Amino acid sequence: MGFYSENILPYLLDWSLSDPNLALHRREILADVKGEVLEIGFGTGLNIPYYSENIKNIVTVDVNPKIHKLAQKRIQASQITVDCRILNSDNLPMADNTFDSVVSTFTLCSIANVDRALAEVYRVLKPGGKFFFVEHGLSDEPKVQVWQNRLNPIQKAIAGGCHLDRNIKQLVENQFDTVSLQNVNEDSLPKITAYLYKGIAKKN
């Protein structure tokens, strides 16, 4: 991790992802999270306020060791005990069938080995466990796709490896048999990041 990733990027991510319109999606997707919870790509802890009051503990992983500093104020303001681990989600040390729920918000875009990470999510979920996600990705509008492809290299360089053009539906369906998905065009965002994939995938 370089100076930019550790000292500047966390502030940029916290600012850009604090959008109140995104908070509505966070609230909606997190409402049904239950049991033993893992959140991948925890970032600055923006999801914490939206977990239900039944959730008492969560385990989180993130590769960026400096990003947790910004999560501290949200962790301290919450009743939830957060076990923050600096780990790559494509190689989790947790045993098979550990969690009832795994959460990812605006993270599948940034994980270098996303197929491997989704295989890990599947592995650590208990049978019947669910993967809850809200992600931005490949637009359904061809003209927007052209710009997503063009701007991808710049986005990756300035936003911690974030891809604009990942087909999140396909990625999740490659791993899970049962996926319920909603696509939303979030008008408050620039078109290249506005196409959201919001859903729940179930491990059978």
Ligand SMILES: C[S@@+](CC[C@H](N)C(=O)[O-])C[C@H]1O[C@@H](n2cnc3c(N)ncnc32)[C@H](O)[C@@H]1O
């Ligand atoms: C765009 S931020 C989203 C943060 C948070 N999930 C949110 O909704 O505000 C993506 C996060 O994923 C983390 N990340 C990227 N690659 C990762 C990986 N392979 N394993 C775990 N975390 C990763 C980054 O460090 C960053 O904190």
